Amino acid sequence: MLVSLYRYNPETDNAPYMQDVEIELPAGKDLMVLDVLNLVKEKDPSMSYRRSCREGVCGSDGMNMNGKNGLACITPVSDVVKNNKLVLRPLPGLPVIRDLVVDMSLFYKQYEKVMPYLVNDNPAPAIERLQSPEDREKLDGLYECILCACCSTACPSFWWNPDKFIGPSGLLQAYRFLADSRDTAQAERLANLDDPFSVFRCRGIMNCVSVCPKGLNPTKAIGHIRNLLLQRAT
């Protein structure tokens, strides 16, 4: 199989380029894209990419595989390869540090803006803040996000305004805390999202939904946030 890799080392290269590597796949076995990258690295140790848990939990190896973002470790080669060719590029829209490694600072900055932690000024009870099973259920589909950035870097609105639009990942987390019955800062959270960019640059094209490796639905969460803002404004 032909693997085409995005290569860029700012210390030696003037510009990024694509490098073609022929990889022999073991017969009768469907490898994950990360396994292919490991085979590439055996041939060329200078190839750089992030990886850690290799089972879709840590969110380190988000990348663009034959045009679609996803986690290399849980994406079978057979799912993405076309005409026996695999094109691997870094997540789009973020500055490249080297090869497939991108600078996630902007992504984390947007995450930080939504106050991704429980705010509750009431005195803490003796044991813990209780939540009914029904209230707990509201967090399903929200808390599972691993911040791999596949969704936000698949979003054109995030490409155009990564400094002002929070992006699908950050907004999913924003709603995760807006929906939490134990949080008391809902008004403050909504006031922070009211400008024309933070939430409203979402045009609902649902790229985020189609790429999320955890099967989450940021567009739906954004719709919930918009409804909360609407209730607050009318």
Added chain:
Amino acid sequence: MGMNSVTNIGRNGIQDWIIQRVTAYVLALYTLFLLGFFVTTDVDYQAWSSLYSQGWFKIFSLLALLSIAGHAWVGLWTVSTDYIKAAMPRFLLQAACILVMFVYVVWGIQILWGL
């Protein structure tokens, strides 16, 4: 947080959003009405002129015209802030769009009421 904007029509994101949705409904209604009119009426000068001589239709038409202006303001403001990063050209484009919409509204009022 976010851009402190003075060139958008609403004061915040939710106001822009509501303006865009409500004006979209008005424009859809107006379009459907006109389509229905064309389908059900044998349109000649007489029919056309008598439709536009009725007060309620003048108001409906003005509402549609204002809706186009509001809808375009929100939409073009969004497009300009997406693609034009330098403040001066962006402001000039926004001002030009707003001027064109203002002219259309005033001109439309003149046409509708035969001023």
